[in-house]
Structure formats: C-alpha cells, structure tokens
Amino acid sequence: xxxDPNQHIKEGNGVVQRVIRIGTRKSQLAVIQTESVAKKLKExxxxxxxxxxxxxxxxxxxxxxxxxxxxxxxxxxKELENALERNEVDLVVHSLKDLPTVLxxxxxxxxxxxxxxxHDAVVLHPKxxxxxxxxxxxxxxxxxxxxxxxxxxxxxFPHLEFKDIRGNxxxxxxxxxxxxxxxxxxxxxxxxxxxxxxxxxxxxxxPDDCMYxxxxxxxAIEVRAQDRDIVDMVSxxxxxxxxxxxxxxxxxxxxxxxxxxxxxxxxxxxxxxKLCLTGAVYSLDGSDNLKETMWTSVTPANQVEEVVSEGVxxxxxxxxxxxxxAQEAAEKxxxxxATLLLERGAGEILKAARQHNEAR
Numbered sequence: 517x518x519x520d521p522n523q524h525i526k527e528g529n530g531v532v533q534r535v536i537r538i539g540t541r542k543s544q545l546a547v548i549q550t551e552s553v554a555k556k557l558k559e560x561x562x563x564x565x566x567x568x569x570x571x572x573x574x575x576x577x578x579x580x581x582x583x584x585x586x587x588x589x590x591x592x593x594k595e596l597e598n599a600l601e602r603n604e605v606d607l608v609v610h611s612l613k614d615l616p617t618v619l620x621x622x623x624x625x626x627x628x629x630x631x632x633x634x635h636d637a638v639v640l641h642p643k644x645x646x647x648x649x650x651x652x653x654x655x656x657x658x659x660x661x662x663x664x665x666x667x668x669x670x671x672x673f674p675h676l677e678f679k680d681i682r683g684n685x686x687x688x689x690x691x692x693x694x695x696x697x698x699x700x701x702x703x704x705x706x707x708x709x710x711x712x713x714x715x716x717x718x719x720x721x722x723p724d725d726c727m728y729x730x731x732x733x734x735x736a737i738e739v740r741a742q743d744r745d746i747v748d749m750v751s752x753x754x755x756x757x758x759x760x761x762x763x764x765x766x767x768x769x770x771x772x773x774x775x776x777x778x779x780x781x782x783x784x785x786x787x788x789x790k791l792c793l794t795g796a797v798y799s800l801d802g803s804d805n806l807k808e809t810m811w812t813s814v815t816p817a818n819q820v821e822e823v824v825s826e827g828v829x830x831x832x833x834x835x836x837x838x839x840x841x842a843q844e845a846a847e848k849x850x851x852x853x854a855t856l857l858l859e860r861g862a863g864e865i866l867k868a869a870r871q872h873n874e875a876r
Contacts, residue, residue, distance in 0.1 A: 767850025
C-alpha cells in the first residue's frame with residue numbers, strides 16, 4: 517500500500533509541515549551521519565519537519581563474535597528495514613557498505629551521497645606514535661574485524677599478526693588505548709573523519725597496501741520503493757561520481773556472491789567519463805588471490821535518456837537524476853570484472869575462504 521504523502525502532518529502558527537521520520541542506528545557515528553543527511557534535506561526542504569528515530573541492530577548487540585562468523589548479511593540493517601516496512605520511519609540512513617547487494621522486496625536505495633575518503637586508516641596505540649605498519653616490531657598485533665583488511669595486510673605486512681576487534685568506533689579506540697592487546701587497529705578513514713578524529717589517523721592505506729570494501733565511505737538513503745514523493749525528495753542528494761562507482765562495486769560483489777564472510781576488495785575511479793574498477797578476491801591469509809582491472813566509458817554523448825524510468829534499479833540503487841545509460845554501463849562493468857575473475861578461479865578461492873572462516 518502506498519503511503520499517503522499527507523499522512524504525517526504537523527500544524528503550528530498556521531503553517532502545515534510534513535513530518536519525515538529518519539531511521540538510524542544508535543551509535544554515535546550513525547547519528548552523526550544521519551544528522552548530516554537531515555541537515556542537507558532541511559536546507560533543500562525548509563518546510564519539512566525532520567525527526568530522527570534511533571534503534572539498535574543485531575550487529576550492535578552481538579559484540580563478542582567476529583562479523584564474518586555471524587553470517588547474517590543484514591546485520592546492521594534488518595531492524596531499520598523492519599521499521600521502514602511497518603511505516604514507523606519514512607527513510608533510513610545507512611553506511612552503504614552495510615547494505616547487502618540484494619535488498620528486501622519493496623525497498624530501494626533512493627540516494628547515494630558524495631563519498632568521503634573510502635580508504636582504510638591505521639590508528640596506533642599511543643606508545644607507538646610515529647610508527648607505520650612497516651616499522652612496527654615483528655609480531656605486533658593489529659586489530660581488525662574485517663577479513664578483507666586482514667587478508668590484504670597479512671600478505672603485505674607478513675611480520676605483523678592480526679586479531680579480531682569488535683565494537684563501534686568509540687569502543688574499539690578504547691580497547692586500543694586502555695589495554696596493551698593491540699599495537700594498532702585498522703578503521704575506515706571516513707568514520708574517523710566524520711567523528712572529527714582525523715588527528716588519530718597515523719597512516720591512510722593506499723590501494724597498493726589495502727583496497728577498500730564495496731561502498732566504503734558512502735552514505736545511502738533507503739526508502740520504500742513505492743513512496744515516489746520520498747524517492748523524488750532524496751534523489752537530489754545523489755552524487756553522480758559516487759553513484760556510478762558504487763553501482764560498479766556492488767555489481768562486482770553481487771556477481772561474485774560475496775559478503776562479510778569472504779575477503780573481496782575494490783578500488784574505483786571516475787575520470788574524464790572513464791569509469792575504472794579494480795577488484796580482487798583473497799584467501800583468508802592473502803596468499804591466494806586474484807586481482808584485475810577493467811574500465812568502461814560513461815560519456816554523456818552515449819546517454820540519451822537523462823531521467824531513469826520509475827522502478828528501475830541497479831543493484832538496489834534508484835538514481836532518478838543520474839543518466840540511465842551510465843548506470844547500465846557501471847553495472848555491466850562490475851558484472852564483467854566478476855565474470856573474468858570467476859573464469860580465473862575466484863569461485864574456488866572464495867569457497868575455500870568461506871569454509872576456512874566457518875571452521876575457525
């Protein structure tokens with residue numbers, strides 16, 4: 517049933533305001549991210565009253581198990597999507613990397629906002645100030661909850677050891693600083709910057725050291741697909757560069773059938789209408805890996821259709837104001853690169869990684 521656009525109305529001082537309820541996780545970072553989106557929407561639609569509804573997700577509650585061991589694809593999204601389905605919220609702000617490549621029926625990503633730095637960052641224990649991963653002593657323990665990070669960094673820095681660390685950003689930093697368990701931890705640079713903690717970043721890891729997760733650094737707004745007014749409202753927040761890069765990345769991951777439980781990494785660039793995607797798969801220790809790069813043209817001259825037809829999604833993304841032909845080219849790029857890697861044995865690497873992870 518389509519939501520009535522006038523269902524949530526607030527009257528005051530003779531002014532009628534539509535109330536839009538925004539769902540978010542309760543973590544400090546999630547709330548900061550949601551507030552940044554609400555601020556943008558308020559600037560664009562000053563007549564709309566925005567209310568934030570915060571809730572805990574399964575991923576927030578299970579803190580003693582590595583994410584990759586839980587095996588649930590919608591760890592940080594399910595409760596929020598349930599609220600969206602029950603019409604308790606009108607849109608949800610996510611970190612795009614938390615959103616599975618296949619969304620539940622009836623939902624869509626109505627906007628992908630301009631990406632923050634997507635790379636991973638090294639945060640050192642205070643006693644190791646001035647060091648880098650290269651210079652840390654042998655057997656130094658590095659904390660990361662990500663199989664993708666661990667696989668790449670084990671291969672690149674064989675003198676280091678890697679152990680799981682769970683919790684939100686605040687919790688992980690506390691574990692680093694207040695104990696001697698870890699010499700450093702690896703976190704997304706985007707989260708550190710959004711929290712205002714850039715000063716703690718000792719080193720940003722480039723693609724030669726560690727490629728990032730699909731969608732990392734980008735915020736996504738999930739909506740009910742049939743709420744055309746909400747889809748139209750949030751669509752103005754789409755960033756063309758980020759949308760096309762993330763569609764390619766998500767298509768790559770979807771075609772590989774990857775997720776949290778396998779190490780898959782990407783790097784994308786869009787320059788002079790040329791979209792370039794590097795994708796890789798790894799064994800858990802990084803010793804077995806496949807990495808390839810492909811590119812495609814997203815030249816405006818090839819994109820006659822400026823507005824995407826209603827209901828058209830590309831790996832869960834509805835970007836009404838991004839040329840449809842460019843979105844199709846981006847999705848095809850991701851599928852083509854995944855197909856190439858699968859032909860070269862990526863399926864076997866990922867299957868073994870999945871089995872080894874389950875046996876750990």
